[in-house]
Amino acid sequence: MKLPMPPPSYVELLTSTPPERLAALIAVGPVDDKGRYLHWDELRYRQPPDGLTAEEWWLGTRTARRSQAKALPLIGTNGKLFVLSNVEEIQRLTHEIDQRASGEVLMPAVVTSPQASRKYLVSSLIEEAISSSQLEGASTTRREAKDMLRTGRKPVTHGEKMILNNFRAMELAAEESQSPLDVNVVMSLHRQVTAGTLEDERDAGRLQQPDEERIAVVWHDERVLHRPPAAETLPERLQAMCDFANGLTGDGFIHPVVRSIIVHFWLAYDHPFVDGNGRTARALFYRSMLSNGYWLTQYLAVSSVIKQAPSKYALSYLHAETDDNDITYFVIAQLRVIRKAIDRLYDYLERKAAESREVEQLLRGYRFLNHRQITLVSQLLDDPGVSATVKEHQTVHRVSNASARNDLKHLVQIGLLEEVKVGRAAVFVPAEGFRERLGTLGNR
Incomplete structure (x- = not known):
């Protein structure tokens, strides 16, 4: 994966652009003419609007985004707050998810009947557990993993332990989804995610300490992608994340799906544990969605979609961090992932409904x-x-x-x-x- 080029300094662009040129930037919006929320690393390769340079186009784009951005209570390692721009794509995708994943959703009888529902729920939990673990290096075949979970045999390898832990963590997240999120819940999820897989079992459900070497986020080739906040700040930051998840931070209305995605980002960004941060973050997202009434989330294999393009997942983090803490990139990327997971579920259920009708006929x-x-x-x-x-x-x-x-x-x-x-x-x-x-x- 090629690391994105950070944008040029906004202040330097603003001060170096002649006043008469600034007037030409008023018409520039936060997205391009196709509605895309582009990072500088993408925008610089595209044709700018007539009469503008790439740098002027970026300056106009950033100005438009700043004018509508909402500050979040998540503080970056640069000391600045993360921000979110509620652009049209976010509004459209959240509306679609509202219609298709919560309330009275019209679904085939193959999943809405209580008996069949239990079967498909287990299948979905298995799929999510496998994919989320494989994102973090669990090496086992899908067939072996499914066999282990369906038959109840004990895990043999480290990868199988990760997958079984993830399966149980997803069940735990669902069971506790109707209670407010607190630090104890986060620790409980982390203990479940990492049970029997850590070099030192005392690290399960424990924040990193100031006297320890801080764990960084590294890519497969050992390049450091992200250095998380200092360990001294983790207790306060974790409590702030829980307060945000529960809507107690006075940040006004944030769509519940977007709030769930931000909780996912927050835990992964802070990287508070020795291991299992990504799995814990995705379990918290799942829990947050269920707590807000998005019951269809139980049947979505979100990590399966992410696993098909892990570089896009990583880039959405990097785009947010390198563009002055703009979390909009990550939110849009995850909304697209959720929509794709819903599409896959509907396609799958339609096939199963057709098969069910054939079997019933027979x-x-x-x-x-x-x-x-x-x-x-x-x-x-x-x-x-x-x-x-x-x-x-x-x-x-x-x-x-x-x-x-x-x-x-x-x-x-x-x-x-x-x-x-x-x-x-x-x-x-x-x-x-x-x-x-x-x-x-x-x-x-």
Whole structure:
């Protein structure tokens, strides 16, 4: 990743531009003619408006942004407050997220029914846990990670521990989302995110101390991207972040989604822990969204979108920090990520709804099967290589061990599954002639 070029000094541009040229900059807005909120590193390569140099265009752009920027209670390492410009793209994207992720959202029955909802919630938590951990270096295949989480087996590698921790942290964040955010909640999330993965377990849920070497943010090639605030300031800054998340800082109205994104940025910027800062920041974002009524967030794999373009994620931090603490870059980037995650979810659910209708048509006469058994049967129709265990069935559908066992035993009794031993574990696989057997059961 190429580091962005910092913008030229605003004060120097302002003082070096002749007064008669300043008048020509009044018409320049905070975005370009395509509505893009460009950083200097992007703007300098584009054609400026007629009659302006790139530097004059930037000066006019920065002036327009300053005139509408809102100061935030987040203080940068340069001693200046971060600012936010509520440009049209932010307004448009937050409105779209309001419509699609909160309140009475029209969703396919495949997710709105309580039974199916539990299944898709688990699948989404698994996806988010894997992607968020892989962003921070967890090295394991998706198949192995999903197998671990669905079957309940103990993690073996460091990467698997990270993923299991993330899964549990997301569950914890959801469980506690209706209470105000406080320092204890942040520490609890960090302890869960890092359980069993730190060189010194005493570092879990503990801020860095003034007598320790401060942890910096480095890229894969060891370049330092960000040096966070001094450890002495962390307790006060963490409390300020909690106050901001709870709307107690007197900063006026900030859209709840934007506030959640800023909390994400704040924790990552302060980097208060020895490790696990990014995972904790993303868990706090998830918690903040749920606390503000964006229930669909439970089903969004935001980190999966970020993982596809990690450089964009890093650049949005750098653009904010290098342009005089303008957090607007990060907010816009994350709003786009959320929208893409919502798009993916809707596409996925539409496919699953279509598959569900096909299976229901095929199994219309199978009233003796419950929805969990029908889901498993449909998976076996799609992939005969699929197997199941009681623990996996229990985890996916969030039912008791007894209910999961009864489901599978019943499918054995009617001849659809066979129970085989793999080591000491009981595994349920499609019986010989599975498809043919289905055809003979429809009239029961």
